Amino acid sequence: MITAGIDCGSKNTKVCIVKEGVVLSTASVLSGFDQEESAEQALKSALEKAGIKREEIEHITATGAGMEAIKFSHNTITTITADARGTYSIFPSARTIIDIGAEEGLVIKIDDKGKVKDFGINEKCAAGAGAFIEAMSRALEVDIENMGELSLKSAKQIPINAQCTIFAESEVVSLIHQKTLKEDIIRAVHDAIADRNTSMVRQIGIEKDVALIGGVANNIGFVDSMNRNLGFGLLVPKDGVAPEYVSALGAALVAQDKIGGY
Amino acid sequence: MAKANYGYKDGSGEYFITIDTDLCNSCGKCVEVCPAGVLEMAEDELDPLGDEIIATVSDEHRKKIKYSCAPCKPSGEEKELPCVKVCELGAITHSW
Amino acid sequence: MSNAESNKEYWRWTESRYTNPDLNWKDVDIISAGVDVGSVSTQAVIMVDGKIYCYSSMRTGSDSPDSANNAMDWALDGTGLSLDKIQYIVGTGYGRVNVSFAKRAITEIACHARGANFIYGPEIRTVLDMGGQDCKAIRCDQRGKVTAFLMNDKCAAGTGRGMEVFADLLQVHINDVGKMSLEVEEEPEPVSSTCVVFAKSEAVGLLRKGWPKEKVLAAYCSAMAHRVVTLLLRLGIEEKFAITGGIAKNIGVVKRIEDELKLKAPEPSIDPQLAGAIGAALFAKALVEKERKKS
Numbered sequence: 001m002i003t004a005g006i007d008c009g010s011k012n013t014k015v016c017i018v019k020e021g022v023v024l025s026t027a028s029v030l031s032g033f034d035q036e037e038s039a040e041q042a043l044k045s046a047l048e049k050a051g052i053k054r055e056e057i058e059h060i061t062a063t064g065a066g067m068e069a070i071k072f073s074h075n076t077i078t079t080i081t082a083d084a085r086g087t088y089s090i091f092p093s094a095r096t097i098i099d100i101g102a103e104e105g106l107v108i109k110i111d112d113k114g115k116v117k118d119f120g121i122n123e124k125c126a127a128g129a130g131a132f133i134e135a136m137s138r139a140l141e142v143d144i145e146n147m148g149e150l151s152l153k154s155a156k157q158i159p160i161n162a163q164c165t166i167f168a169e170s171e172v173v174s175l176i177h178q179k180t181l182k183e184d185i186i187r188a189v190h191d192a193i194a195d196r197n198t199s200m201v202r203q204i205g206i207e208k209d210v211a212l213i214g215g216v217a218n219n220i221g222f223v224d225s226m227n228r229n230l231g232f233g234l235l236v237p238k239d240g241v242a243p244e245y246v247s248a249l250g251a252a253l254v255a256q257d258k259i260g261g262y
Numbered sequence: 263m264a265k266a267n268y269g270y271k272d273g274s275g276e277y278f279i280t281i282d283t284d285l286c287n288s289c290g291k292c293v294e295v296c297p298a299g300v301l302e303m304a305e306d307e308l309d310p311l312g313d314e315i316i317a318t319v320s321d322e323h324r325k326k327i328k329y330s331c332a333p334c335k336p337s338g339e340e341k342e343l344p345c346v347k348v349c350e351l352g353a354i355t356h357s358w
Numbered sequence: 359m360s361n362a363e364s365n366k367e368y369w370r371w372t373e374s375r376y377t378n379p380d381l382n383w384k385d386v387d388i389i390s391a392g393v394d395v396g397s398v399s400t401q402a403v404i405m406v407d408g409k410i411y412c413y414s415s416m417r418t419g420s421d422s423p424d425s426a427n428n429a430m431d432w433a434l435d436g437t438g439l440s441l442d443k444i445q446y447i448v449g450t451g452y453g454r455v456n457v458s459f460a461k462r463a464i465t466e467i468a469c470h471a472r473g474a475n476f477i478y479g480p481e482i483r484t485v486l487d488m489g490g491q492d493c494k495a496i497r498c499d500q501r502g503k504v505t506a507f508l509m510n511d512k513c514a515a516g517t518g519r520g521m522e523v524f525a526d527l528l529q530v531h532i533n534d535v536g537k538m539s540l541e542v543e544e545e546p547e548p549v550s551s552t553c554v555v556f557a558k559s560e561a562v563g564l565l566r567k568g569w570p571k572e573k574v575l576a577a578y579c580s581a582m583a584h585r586v587v588t589l590l591l592r593l594g595i596e597e598k599f600a601i602t603g604g605i606a607k608n609i610g611v612v613k614r615i616e617d618e619l620k621l622k623a624p625e626p627s628i629d630p631q632l633a634g635a636i637g638a639a640l641f642a643k644a645l646v647e648k649e650r651k652k653s
Binding site: 118127128161195205 | 273
Binding site: 268 | 505511513553592
């Protein structure tokens with residue numbers, strides 16, 4: 001039995017293809033103007049990687065902000081359900097899930113069976129999401145992929161006072177003018193967004209283990225800031241499925257559950 | 263009635279702590295009970311020619327009270343806030 | 359810095375200075391001054407017996423103390439008046455603590471109310487000040503004393519900075535944004551995101567969809583107007599109502615606020631961007647009088 005999960009994020013559209021609970025392939029494309037078209041492309045690419053035909057997929061479940069646009073999906077589920085299902089399959093010990101995407105942050109609490117108990121959303125403000133780091137990487141003229149590694153070189157803690165992304169941009173520019181080391185500024189950027197997200201986790205209540213998923217989890221500097229702020233280590237998906245695909249994986253697994261499990 | 267609203271509105275919502283500066287009697291109890299150090303006693307910003315010292319939200323927290331006040335506002339349950347509870351005159355209110 | 363910023367500077371507004379030719383500082387009782395160091399602009403106003411004698415308005419540089427000095431020097435330029443002859447100087451605005459020559463710092467809330475009272479008259483009860491990096495709603499009495507306020511300086515939405523981001527994105531000069539936004543036949547749906555970062559992506563999408571610039575600007579101006587109106591409603595509006603700050607010059611936002619409130623803001627006789635500095639200069643005068651009473 002083969003199923004696919006499509007996560008229509010605000011920035012990227014991700015597909016995960018699963019066979020009997022095992023990931024066959026993943027693929028991601030930038031979410032374009034036409035979300036369904038982006039989903040088609042991502043699916044096509046994932047099918048090629050898996051070496052299977054479209055007809056072999058029995059069920060497609062869509063999730064994420066743009067899921068309603070995916071007319072070819074068989075059903076849709078919320079990001080919360082998808083995150084919980086995907087994370088529980090990777091880390092059965094996780095009781096708290098933090099999902100930080102390009103435009104929003106989510107905190108979900110699950111029980112020992114993976115059932116959602118509570119959740120909180122940080123949305124509609126770029127300051128708590130990946131968009132914040134992205135804007136700062138542009139101001140710093142550092143590739144977003146290099147932000148994490150660079151910040152780990154920093155040994156100095158400096159505050160970024162602005163809460164708003166737009167204002168923080170100006171603050172970062174003036175830090176550059178003051179000849180502040182780039183790695184120190186980047187660490188400050190990660191600390192700032194980590195601070196906002198950990199306070200959201202504390203509001204929901206921390207229950208270990210805590211997993212971190214979503215595209216921003218690829219940033220090792222941000223993970224380091226989160227770990228330091230929380231005082232313990234977060235579980236971050238490494239082998240098999242990358243953090244940004246956990247939601248798509250969750251959708252594919254829900255699709256399997258739907259047509260009879262495996 | 264004179265209302266000093268400290269806080270902000272951003273894309274995610276409205277977060278304001280309102281202090282009625284006429285009601286505030288400068289007792290300072292709210293400053294003592296706030297676990298996050300959000301409140302402090304300072305010059306009345308509404309009346310710079312006067313000499314009164316009253317409760318305000320500290321500069322440091324004005325732009326992040328959604329986060330600073332989060333520990334007193336657990337999700338999913340209504341809990342009486344320490345600052346609101348301690349103020350016998352009812353001078354402090356929260357918008358969220 | 360992006361190309362648009364370095365080559366054309368779409369966001370840059372004009373600096374100005376003025377001396378009242380009918381006044382002479384030599385035969386007056388009190389010379390007072392107010393310096394408003396905002397995040398984007400700095401104004402210095404010098405008053406003689408509570409009347410505006412001269413002023414300057416310029417862009418705030420990267421260094422607040424320098425900006426205060428520069429604005430003061432420019433205001434004094436050609437008047438023959440010098441700093442030591444000013445009896446009391448009050449600093450206000452975001453950089454108020456950095457005005458080295460000021461005797462006291464007073465919050466911009468109090469100064470704006472006082473300044474609006476001076477500019478628009480004692481009937482003003484509600485002031486909306488839209489600055490470069492903040493937005494303030496203030497209620498005041500007939501003397502310009504604050505009775506309630508609300509200030510949002512956390513978020514760029516609803517501030518001049520947000521508008522600059524859009525001017526830059528659309529490559530339209532900041533001075534033309536308001537007028538251009540009114541050149542639409544039908545008012546479009548406002549931009550749905552409050553956050554400037556997300557609103558910007560939304561605007562890029564609208565442009566890609568083929569929307570002309572004026573329609574995108576209309577959608578942003580009306581979103582901005584709606585946002586500040588909700589802040590005003592939280593505070594409660596009492597007539598008369600006035601708008602001050604840089605955005606008061608943006609007719610596209612002002613008109614939409616007036617339409618939504620069904621209220622008309624009076625035309626200012628003096629540059630409303632000066633409100634904070636005027637208020638500070640008036641407080642400076644009052645503080646001279648207060649000191650005199652004590653001694």
